[in-house]
Amino acid sequence: MTTANARTMKFGGYHRRRSVREDTELTHVGPGTPGGEYLRRFWHPIALSSELGELPLAIRILDEELVLFRDGGGRVGLLHLRCSHRNTSLEYGFIQQHGIRCCYHGWHYDVDGTILETPGEPPRSRIKDKLCHGAYPTREYGGLVFAYMGPPEETPEFPVYDSWVHPEGNRLVPYKIHNPCNWLQSHENGADPIHTCFLHARGNELQFSEQYTALPTLSFFETPIGLLSLGTRRWDDYLWVRASDVILPNAAQFGLAEVASEEKFALCAWVSRWIVPIDNTNAYAIGLRHFNPVIDPHGTGDAEAIGLGKVDFPGQVAAPSHEEGQRNPGDFEAQVAQGPVTVHANETRGVTDEGVIMTRRQIRKGIRAVKRGQPLDWPSRAGGDLLPTYNIELVSRVPRKPGADDDATVRRFGRRVAEIVIESGGLPPGARQETAKSRIDAMIAAEFS
Ligand code: FES
Ligand SMILES: [Fe+2]
Known part of the structure; x- marks a missing residue:
């Protein structure tokens, strides 16, 4: 049976096996995938501004777990969801005047990922000077929150249509x-x-x-x-x-x-x-x-x-x-x-x-x-x-x-x-x-x- 015959055969469902091979280059979006790397070169809307209330919002974008919030100063933060200390979700964090504080041991993050405080650690601890939590820049326009999740040195202009x-x-x-x-x-x-x-x-x-x-x-x-x-x-x-x-x-x-x-x-x-x-x-x-x-x-x-x-x-x-x-x-x-x-x-x-x-x-x-x-x-x-x-x-x-x-x-x-x-x-x-x-x-x- 040639392929051509199989394709044109009536009642030939047996011969028409469907492929399961995805076009992963185009469709996959996670960190390090070709498509994901490409998409990370652009600003994307990720939420409505109106979704940002008193509590942090856990969201997944481009197959990354993230937390989104507006701090007491009105700034929008988009951080990696899991605390840099021992991975508790910042969805349960407490929104601060500046940034967000993890519920578990109180580590305090600014919207740019700066660790402002590690309160349980001794005063001489240098952890916060040696590490920044994962964070992405955001912009608001028209009631939408946009984020840029690519390399900081390649941040494009925000496109206003x-x-x-x-x-x-x-x-x-x-x-x-x-x-x-x-x-x-x-x-x-x-x-x-x-x-x-x-x-x-x-x-x-x-x-x-x-x-x-x-x-x-x-x-x-x-x-x-x-x-x-x-x-x-x-x-x-x-x-x-x-x-x-x-x-x-x-x-x-x-x-x-x-x-x-x-x-x-x-x-x-x-x-x-x-x-x-x-x-x-x-x-x-x-x-x-x-x-x-x-x-x-x-x-x-x-x-x-x-x-x-x-x-x-x-x-x-x-x-x-x-x-x-x-x-x-x-x-x-x-x-x-x-x-x-x-x-x-x-x-x-x-x-x-x-x-x-x-x-x-x-x-x-x-x-x-x-x-x-x-x-x-x-x-x-x-x-x-x-x-x-x-x-x-x-x-x-x-x-x-x-x-x-x-x-x-x-x-x-x-x-x-x-x-x-x-x-x-x-x-x-x-x-x-x-x-x-x-x-x-x-x-x-x-x-x-
Ligand atoms: S897990 Fe977040 S401060 Fe410990
Ligand atoms: Fe349509």
């Missing part, structure tokens, strides 16, 4: 959801625009607007921060470009509030979302939902439905029951059901998976660069500039032309929009939006009317 501050008055609402599967399969969802037509629209309950039932034309473009994942659809007289940022290594931005039957130009985001590994088989989907009238002109968002374990769009958490999940599966069911760590060797990828393939290729390239000790190809925004991002929701009135190949029109339209948006990345927010809009308007007038 332009979409967080544009348009003026944009309001950010944070959320955090537990996904019980490997981080990469959840992250790849952002580079997979075709699923929106099937999982969210056809053959399922309509989870967003009816325009999602239209089959999108797909295209993918590299950007300085990752890739732009485009689904362009025809809906009557309108063309709708839904272009999502897939941002290295584990972030994405996308839109949701579109109805695609009225004109819209939103070079900004509905949500910025990271998939942050807890360990190899669990991750947090942590995000900032954006509230502004440009991305959501009809005010469909619901800030009250966003927070710990919840967000205001369907399918992001487990359905209320297994049966309901089977009847109306969402992103959560689809991703978790790929398995704890989906095995790439068992996939049969088609042309619609190009975004997933590009995402893996970009991440693998970064992993190997770190392994070789090379710097990552990442745009520097020295001086605290905003990081340009590329998410766009565009709906334009472009009626079909009699006799013309409309599929080709749809494809070309998406490509031209993406080119203009990516080229606009060098302009400051505000001016950037105006320039991109006038260029797209001129392009439509010249090429599509």
Whole structure:
């Protein structure tokens, strides 16, 4: 029996043995693993600021046990969970004005890992001068706590996305959801625009607007921060470009509030979302939902439905029951059901998976660069500039032309929009939006009317 025969044999389940070999280079996240080392070169959101209360929070991130707390001075500490003395969990520590004190023998740690006191030891003890407890730097933004868990000498600038501050008055609402599967399969969802037509629209309950039932034309473009994942659809007289940022290594931005039957130009985001590994088989989907009238002109968002374990769009958490999940599966069911760590060797990828393939290729390239000790190809925004991002929701009135190949029109339209948006990345927010809009308007007038 040749392999080819076995693969095409009807009732040939016996011959189709599934591989159990994970793509560990991409999926494993612990200290010292290639993927884990790569991910440790970036800032990641790890918790909601609102989770920090009177008691320390034990958390696992990138397969490391950690304790997170806000001390009496308001500073956030992220320390190795186990006390440097004899390993008691600092989850049971007492938060101090400065840092945290272990419950067992009173060792006192500052947020940078400095051992301030070893009170049971004799005064002449030099332990605290010879040792620092494991600690990581943190930053808070938009109600999220971010951490950098890589080598201190390689700490990157904290990237503030332009979409967080544009348009003026944009309001950010944070959320955090537990996904019980490997981080990469959840992250790849952002580079997979075709699923929106099937999982969210056809053959399922309509989870967003009816325009999602239209089959999108797909295209993918590299950007300085990752890739732009485009689904362009025809809906009557309108063309709708839904272009999502897939941002290295584990972030994405996308839109949701579109109805695609009225004109819209939103070079900004509905949500910025990271998939942050807890360990190899669990991750947090942590995000900032954006509230502004440009991305959501009809005010469909619901800030009250966003927070710990919840967000205001369907399918992001487990359905209320297994049966309901089977009847109306969402992103959560689809991703978790790929398995704890989906095995790439068992996939049969088609042309619609190009975004997933590009995402893996970009991440693998970064992993190997770190392994070789090379710097990552990442745009520097020295001086605290905003990081340009590329998410766009565009709906334009472009009626079909009699006799013309409309599929080709749809494809070309998406490509031209993406080119203009990516080229606009060098302009400051505000001016950037105006320039991109006038260029797209001129392009439509010249090429599509
Ligand atoms: S185990 Fe923490 S002070 Fe002894
Ligand atoms: Fe989805």
